[in-house]
Amino acid sequence: MQTTLINPAELFRLVYFFDILAAVVFAVSGALVASRKGMDVMGFMWLAVITGVGGGTVRDLILDVPVFWVQNPAHVSACLVTAVVMHFVAPLVESRYRTLLWFDAFGLALVSIAGTVKALDVGAPALVAIAMGAVTGTVGGMIRDTLGHVPSVLLRHEIYVTASVLGACTYAGLDAAGVERLPAMIGGFLTTFTVRGLAIRFGWSLPVFRASEKQERWTSERRDSEQG
Amino acid sequence: MQTTLINPAELFRLVYFFDILAAVVFAVSGALVASRKGMDVMGFMWLAVITGVGGGTVRDLILDVPVFWVQNPAHVSACLVTAVVMHFVAPLVESRYRTLLWFDAFGLALVSIAGTVKALDVGAPALVAIAMGAVTGTVGGMIRDTLGHVPSVLLRHEIYVTASVLGACTYAGLDAAGVERLPAMIGGFLTTFTVRGLAIRFGWSLPVFRASEKQERWTSERRDSEQG
Amino acid sequence: MQTTLINPAELFRLVYFFDILAAVVFAVSGALVASRKGMDVMGFMWLAVITGVGGGTVRDLILDVPVFWVQNPAHVSACLVTAVVMHFVAPLVESRYRTLLWFDAFGLALVSIAGTVKALDVGAPALVAIAMGAVTGTVGGMIRDTLGHVPSVLLRHEIYVTASVLGACTYAGLDAAGVERLPAMIGGFLTTFTVRGLAIRFGWSLPVFRASEKQERWTSERRDSEQG
Numbered sequence: 163m164q165t166t167l168i169n170p171a172e173l174f175r176l177v178y179f180f181d182i183l184a185a186v187v188f189a190v191s192g193a194l195v196a197s198r199k200g201m202d203v204m205g206f207m208w209l210a211v212i213t214g215v216g217g218g219t220v221r222d223l224i225l226d227v228p229v230f231w232v233q234n235p236a237h238v239s240a241c242l243v244t245a246v247v248m249h250f251v252a253p254l255v256e257s258r259y260r261t262l263l264w265f266d267a268f269g270l271a272l273v274s275i276a277g278t279v280k281a282l283d284v285g286a287p288a289l290v291a292i293a294m295g296a297v298t299g300t301v302g303g304m305i306r307d308t309l310g311h312v313p314s315v316l317l318r319h320e321i322y323v324t325a326s327v328l329g330a331c332t333y334a335g336l337d338a339a340g341v342e343r344l345p346a347m348i349g350g351f352l353t354t355f356t357v358r359g360l361a362i363r364f365g366w367s368l369p370v371f372r373a374s375e376k377q378e379r380w381t382s383e384r385r386d387s388e389q390g
Numbered sequence: 391m392q393t394t395l396i397n398p399a400e401l402f403r404l405v406y407f408f409d410i411l412a413a414v415v416f417a418v419s420g421a422l423v424a425s426r427k428g429m430d431v432m433g434f435m436w437l438a439v440i441t442g443v444g445g446g447t448v449r450d451l452i453l454d455v456p457v458f459w460v461q462n463p464a465h466v467s468a469c470l471v472t473a474v475v476m477h478f479v480a481p482l483v484e485s486r487y488r489t490l491l492w493f494d495a496f497g498l499a500l501v502s503i504a505g506t507v508k509a510l511d512v513g514a515p516a517l518v519a520i521a522m523g524a525v526t527g528t529v530g531g532m533i534r535d536t537l538g539h540v541p542s543v544l545l546r547h548e549i550y551v552t553a554s555v556l557g558a559c560t561y562a563g564l565d566a567a568g569v570e571r572l573p574a575m576i577g578g579f580l581t582t583f584t585v586r587g588l589a590i591r592f593g594w595s596l597p598v599f600r601a602s603e604k605q606e607r608w609t610s611e612r613r614d615s616e617q618g
Numbered sequence: 619m620q621t622t623l624i625n626p627a628e629l630f631r632l633v634y635f636f637d638i639l640a641a642v643v644f645a646v647s648g649a650l651v652a653s654r655k656g657m658d659v660m661g662f663m664w665l666a667v668i669t670g671v672g673g674g675t676v677r678d679l680i681l682d683v684p685v686f687w688v689q690n691p692a693h694v695s696a697c698l699v700t701a702v703v704m705h706f707v708a709p710l711v712e713s714r715y716r717t718l719l720w721f722d723a724f725g726l727a728l729v730s731i732a733g734t735v736k737a738l739d740v741g742a743p744a745l746v747a748i749a750m751g752a753v754t755g756t757v758g759g760m761i762r763d764t765l766g767h768v769p770s771v772l773l774r775h776e777i778y779v780t781a782s783v784l785g786a787c788t789y790a791g792l793d794a795a796g797v798e799r800l801p802a803m804i805g806g807f808l809t810t811f812t813v814r815g816l817a818i819r820f821g822w823s824l825p826v827f828r829a830s831e832k833q834e835r836w837t838s839e840r841r842d843s844e845q846g
Contacts, residue, residue: 196544202596204551205544211521219452224675224685229452235517289691293667304765309532309542314765316652316661323660368658424772430824432779433772439749447680457680463745537760537770 173344180272182240187269188302189214189241193248194256195310203249209306210245211238216302221277221294225284263362267325271354274299274326275347278333288334295330296323299354321361321368329354401572408500410468415497416530417442417469421476422484423538431477437534438473439466444530449505449522453512491590495553499582502527502554503575506561516562523558524551527582549589549596557582629800636728638696643725644758645670645697649704650712651766659705665762666701667694672758677733677750681740719818723781727810730755730782731803734789744790751786752779755810777817777824785810 192213196206215230215237222229231237248255255262277298281291300315300323307314315322333350341349360366420441424434443458443465450457459465476483483490505526509519528543528551535542543550561578569577588594648669652662671686671693678685687693704711711718733754737747756771756779763770771778789806797805816822 199545200547200598201544202547202552202598204555204596208544208551223451223679224688226684226688228454232452232454232514232518235515235521238517238521286688287691289694290688293691293694296664308536308764309544311541311545313767316657316664316765317655317767319656319658323664324658327660368660370656370658427773428775428826429772430775430780430826432783432824436752436772436779451679456682460680460682460742460746463743463749466745466749536764537772539769539773 177276181276182237184269184272184276185214185237186240186244187265188217188273189244190248190255190262191266191303192241192306193245193252194262195306195312196245197248197252197256198312199310203246206245206249207242209310210248211241212309213302213306214238214241214244216305217273217298217300218277218302220301221280221298224297225281225286225294227280227284260362264359267355267358267362270299270322270326270358271329271351274329274354275333275350278330278350279343279347282334282337288338292327292330292334295333296326299323299326319367319370321357321366324368325354325358325361328357405504409504410465412497412500412504413442413465414468414472415493416445416501417472418476418483418490419494419531420469420534421473421480422490423534423540424473425476425480425484426540427538431474434473434477434480435470437538438476439469440537441530441534442466442469442472444533445501445526445528446505446530448529449508449526452525453509453514453522455508455512488590492587495583495586495590498527498550498554498586499557499579502557502582503561503578506558506578507571507575510562510565516566520555520558520562523561524554527551527554547595547598549585549594552596553582553586553589556585633732637732638693640725640728640732641670641693642696642700643721644673644729645700646704646711646718647722647759648697648762649701649708650718651762651768652701653704653708653712654768655766659702662701662705663698665766666704667697668765669758669762670694670697670700672761673729673754673756674733674758676757677736677754680753681737681742681750683736683740716818720815723811723814723818726755726778726782726814727785727807730785730810731789731806734786734806735799735803738790738793744794748783748786748790751789752782755779755782775823775826777813777822780824781810781814781817784813 189210192209192211193206195213196209199205201209218237219229219231274295278291278295280298281294282288286294304314304316306312329350329352332353333346336346336349337343417438420437420439421434423441424437427433429437446465447457447459502523506519506523508526509522510516514522532542532544534540557578557580560581561574564574564577565571645666648665648667649662651669652665655661657665674693675685675687730751734747734751736754737750738744742750760770760772762768785806785808788809789802792802792805793799
């Protein structure tokens with residue numbers, strides 16, 4: 163008889179709890195954009211929910227599985243409560259922005275791995291599962307930035323999507339190597355959290371390969387504004 | 391034997407007619423954005439269709455039911471005809487902007503309730519059904535504003551999403567209380583239409599809880615433009 | 619016994635090859651936006667994949683068929699390789715922009731017809747099939763432009779969506795008239811490619827019906843920026 167520290171039912175409850183926590187952390191980032199743009203409480207709610215569950219929703223649609231919050235809207239409820247609270251305390255939270263980045267890193271690590279696990283569970287190939295991890299981690303934030311008229315994470319020179327992808331790769335690799343689920347998840351989580359954490363701590367970014375970048379961007383931007 | 395004023399088949403035809411009318415009203419708002427941005431007739435068509443059927447499409451995808459216009463594209467046809475007509479008469483319609491706002495309120499009330507009804511019919515919990523009502527009513531407009539480079543309804547301080555949500559709540563509440571479908575729908579419709587109508591008439595908006603809002607928004611905008 | 623120049627298996631392989639080629643061509647256009655915006659390699663990958671497979675993904679979701687790259691991610695792999703290569707050679711490719719436009723026209727023609735064929739195959743009405751052709755051809759680019767903060771194709775006065783729709787109409791018409799699949803596909807392909815090609819060559823655009831356009835756009839833009 164094998165002894166495990168955590169039995170499956172407890173593990174499930176733990177993962178479920180963390181999954182909702184991750185949605186709340188993302189909802190906070192959505193509410194902060196709503197706050198900066200001076201939105202009303204309904205705008206807070208909308209951005210909080212879309213940031214909190216948007217990535218997982220797109221993942222579930224692409225994988226053709228039921229959207230995770232339709233039968234049990236616990237995540238949506240948690241995001242709505244977060245939005246209402248944030249409507250009143252946003253300036254306070256804003257002043258703790260750096261702390262928030264760390265919570266966000268935690269949420270990113272969690273949902274990137276959760277998304278990868280779900281995709282592998284429904285039989286998607288490793289490449290698709292890794293993409294689904296990144297989709298779960300980053301699409302909610304992209305919709306948030308689009309609706310809030312804020313430049314998306316793609317335009318900011320930060321290691322964010324990269325951290326998500328590296329963690330997803332780690333989980334997929336460990337899983338393919340036959341490692342059990344819990345240690346593989348912890349490995350993936352730690353990879354994303356560490357990479358993102360180092361990026362936050364040291365301002366890391368990926369190199370941009372372009373000698374003549376500056377001048378061409380300028381031209382492009384002028385061209386854009388003429389067309390708009 | 392019970393006597394009803396409207397038999398089910400007639401009610402269905404009535405709801406169907408109003409549903410297409412609502413799509414046309416939304417299509418007009420899409421065409422107006424196309425007109426203001428000086429788009430060609432193809433841009434009119436695209437924005438009219440996406441505004442007219444976009445919200446219901448996202449709702450159907452999330453609920454995992456067949457998208458309502460795929461087997462019977464009556465709504466799409468109606469939006470396309472609207473787009474072509476609007477391509478020629480947009481300036482006239484624009485000058486009646488205030489009248490249009492009332493038609494839009496009518497469309498919003500109609501599809502918010504229709505979306506809630508559909509979600510409850512496929513067994514979604516009340517909270518999800520209310521969210522689907524708001525999605526049906528507002529997502530088409532959000533995609534329209536994103537594609538047309540116009541600030542979305544979330545950024546304008548208007549009671550719009552709120553009206554949609556309140557009507558959806560009313561229907562869900564009446565439905566839970568055992569009220570029959572038609573009176574519950576009328577109750578929900580009147581709630582959304584009245585709230586939105588009062589907002590149009592008196593310029594109502596939700597209060598924004600922020601003392602230091604102005605200054606922080608300014609900082610945020612400067613930061614944004616540096617990053618863009 | 620009928621003699622055909624191309625047997626079905628060969629035709630399938632040919633169509634498959636061209637389909638991946640079209641995704642690569644679209645991925646190049648996504649990578650170019652990433653390059654102009656000075657994104658890192660992860661941004662290149664994201665925009666390349668979303669532009670390459672985004673339109674087909676939305677089409678498959680709406681038609682309620684499995685998303686084409688989930689079980690066999692060959693298109694995604696091709697887009698990722700394209701992104702990495704482009705990260706290093708983007709300035710070179712940029713300087714061949716006009717050549718690129720012709721490749722893009724080729725890709726547009728190909729996926730517009732492929733999208734229409736797929737929709738008709740699953741029993742969609744002709745109007746929906748034509749719309750799905752246009753969705754396959756243009757939605758990827760629209761998401762690319764939204765994420766890259768570039769005005770979408772709808773705001774540029776070019777014959778692009780129109781070319782896609784005309785080719786889709788041609789295929790649907792030939793198919794309804796009983797023409798065999800291969801010649802109908804070639805007819806649709808040539809229509810889109812020719813119309814788009816003429817637009818590139820001669821700078822064609824659709825007429826915009828508005829006398830007072832300029833002044834009103836200006837007003838609208840001022841209103842927008844005040845709200846933003």
